[in-house]
Amino acid sequence: MKATLGTIILYVRNVELLKNFYVDNFNLKVTEEDPTWVLLNAGAINIGLHTIGEQFLKEIGEDYKFDNNTKLVFEIDLDIESARSEFISKNILMREIKTFENYDFWLCDGTDPEGNVFQLKSRKQ
Structure with a gap:
């Protein structure tokens, strides 16, 4: 089997905040986007930002x-x-x-x- 790493996904509380951080500071390009998901092109690999499941969001504070x-x-x-x-x-x-x-x-x-x-x-x- 040959495997190629194409995307790393981070589960995040605030997709919009993190999208803006990586776009503004690293000049990454948005290739997919919806309210719970953003895919950023970082060259040879993509970074996915995915909203944490609702059941987990209730357990963490705003400044977590x-x-x-x-x-x-x-x-x-x-x-x-x-x-x-x-x-x-x-x-x-x-x-x-x-x-x-x-x-x-x-x-x-x-x-x-x-x-x-x-x-x-x-x-x-």
Whole structure:
């Protein structure tokens, strides 16, 4: 069997909020949309944003931040310090820039409005 990963789906409280976050900050394109679902093209893969089931929405508050073990990694064509500064200026929570020995990239993690972790990845010059 040959398998190809085409879409990653995040279950979210507010599809519109997250759609705007990823479109505005990563310039992703909307390819499908309805009130409970958005599909964003992120290059070789799509990111689906799907509303959490009603039974679960009743159990979480408006300011609830999700805690999961998924991280979306975006390779960017901007230097990492400029990108991090731009995100911070938009009040997006960003961690410190890091790298690893013998690794060709700078990395910086942030969180979207619902607490999902993303990473900026910028090639070292």
